[in-house]
Amino acid sequence: MACSNPKQVCIIGSGNWGSAIARIVGSNALRSKNFDERVTMYVYEEMFNGKKLTEIINETHENVKYLPGRKLPPNVVAVPDVVEAAKDADVLIFVVPHQFIRTLCATLLGKIKSTAIALSLIKGFDRAEGGGIDLISHIITRHLKIPCSVLMGANLANEVADEMFCETTIGCKDATAGPLLREIIQTNYFRVVVVDDEDTVEVCGALKNIVACGAGFVDGLGLGDNTKAAVIRLGLMEMVKFVDVFYPGGKLATFFESCGVADLITTCYGGRNRKVSEAFVRTGKSIKELEDEMLNGQKLQGPYTAEEVSYMLKIKGMEEQFPLFTAIHKICTGQLTPKDFIDCIRNHPEHMVKTCGVCLSLPQ
Numbered sequence: 001m002a003c004s005n006p007k008q009v010c011i012i013g014s015g016n017w018g019s020a021i022a023r024i025v026g027s028n029a030l031r032s033k034n035f036d037e038r039v040t041m042y043v044y045e046e047m048f049n050g051k052k053l054t055e056i057i058n059e060t061h062e063n064v065k066y067l068p069g070r071k072l073p074p075n076v077v078a079v080p081d082v083v084e085a086a087k088d089a090d091v092l093i094f095v096v097p098h099q100f101i102r103t104l105c106a107t108l109l110g111k112i113k114s115t116a117i118a119l120s121l122i123k124g125f126d127r128a129e130g131g132g133i134d135l136i137s138h139i140i141t142r143h144l145k146i147p148c149s150v151l152m153g154a155n156l157a158n159e160v161a162d163e164m165f166c167e168t169t170i171g172c173k174d175a176t177a178g179p180l181l182r183e184i185i186q187t188n189y190f191r192v193v194v195v196d197d198e199d200t201v202e203v204c205g206a207l208k209n210i211v212a213c214g215a216g217f218v219d220g221l222g223l224g225d226n227t228k229a230a231v232i233r234l235g236l237m238e239m240v241k242f243v244d245v246f247y248p249g250g251k252l253a254t255f256f257e258s259c260g261v262a263d264l265i266t267t268c269y270g271g272r273n274r275k276v277s278e279a280f281v282r283t284g285k286s287i288k289e290l291e292d293e294m295l296n297g298q299k300l301q302g303p304y305t306a307e308e309v310s311y312m313l314k315i316k317g318m319e320e321q322f323p324l325f326t327a328i329h330k331i332c333t334g335q336l337t338p339k340d341f342i343d344c345i346r347n348h349p350e351h352m353v354k355t356c357g358v359c360l361s362l363p364q
């Protein structure tokens with residue numbers, strides 16, 4: 001049934017994934033009576049071939065820098081001022097690289113509707129004050145005082161933009177918000193499963209980028225598919241253990257949703273973190289140099305997430321329990337060489353135990 005007050009949607013971010021999701025949200029908003037047709041998209045202003053990116057997007061309906069060759073629906077309006085874009089929104093979709101989230105929240109504080117709900121598509125963690133890590137959805141909720149659900153999955157942006165079939169996972173505890181979020185996101189090629197295990201969904205989305213760096217090292221070292229499969233499996237076991245230790249109450253079943261195994265696999269075969277990590281081994285250049293050279297303004301997540309995770313593991317004296325995450329961080333930062341990688345995981349705790357204690361302690 002049509003809603004008397006159609007909900008306004010704002011997308012905060014306009015990179016590769018932000019633009020791909022804007023294609024979906026824009027066309028769903030046009031179709032659904034529950035949403036206002038006009039969708040605003042906050043675009044961090046930059047010049048492209050001498051012209052403002054927002055002007056190009058609004059004139060050509062194409063994000064020529066971050067998603068060239070794919071059109072955006074004309075009802076998606078690029079706005080360079082984040083407050084202007086977000087102030088009337090009922091649904092705020094956050095999709096910026098995680099390093100920008102605190103600044104954006106500070107800018108938006110007190111300037112948005114108090115009844116708004118958020119959906120974070122951001123994969124990564126931030127450092128918590130006083131040690132440990134902060135989930136991005138928790139930062140959004142704490143700073144803006146609105147509930148924040150998450151969307152993560154095996155969703156390489158270019159393939160989604162080309163409308164190739166895939167699945168995604170929304171983590172949402174609120175039984176009213178879940179169906180609304182699904183309605184604005186789901187299409188016949190982008191299938192949504194809603195689960196209530198929000199934190200596990202988000203942790204999977206962040207940690208898989210670390211494992212993707214390991215997969216890239218394997219490719220750069222010229223090791224085979226068996227080795228890569230071992231790295232993916234050990235990575236998955238560290239992801240499960242991480243949730244078990246730091247987010248108790250998470251469900252093992254969530255790892256079998258798109259946000260878990262599926263996203264891990266796609267990221268370890270496609271995706272920028274794998275690609276740059278392979279080049280890191282082959283060229284000997286730094287991660288930062290390669291990010292600038294290879295990604296045309298797009299941001300890497302894996303090495304930064306590895307740094308945040310290692311920072312916390314070190315404080316807690318738990319590095320040895322997560323040797324894959326730890327080795328990847330040390331390689332990215334030059335404390336170890338890529339050739340050391342396999343030696344670091346040769347005697348992984350997973351090889352030392354007969355049964356998987358981690359899995360047994362997580363509820364199904």
Ligand SMILES: NC(=O)c1ccc[n+]([C@@H]2O[C@H](COP(=O)([O-])OP(=O)(O)OC[C@H]3O[C@@H](n4cnc5c(N)ncnc54)[C@H](O)[C@@H]3O)[C@@H](O)[C@H]2O)c1
Pocket residue numbers: 013014015016017018019043044045066095096097098100121122123124155156157158297298299300301
């Ligand atoms: N690309 C994918 O395939 C994909 C898929 C799923 C999730 N994600 C996640 O989505 C999030 C956004 O990634 P993306 O691919 O849309 O971005 P991106 O890396 O393609 O682009 C970088 C974006 O950051 C913006 N930016 C640069 N400086 C900024 C600043 N100071 N303040 C605010 N914005 C600034 C740029 O304008 C651009 O929009 C990330 O957390 C990523 O992990 C990406």
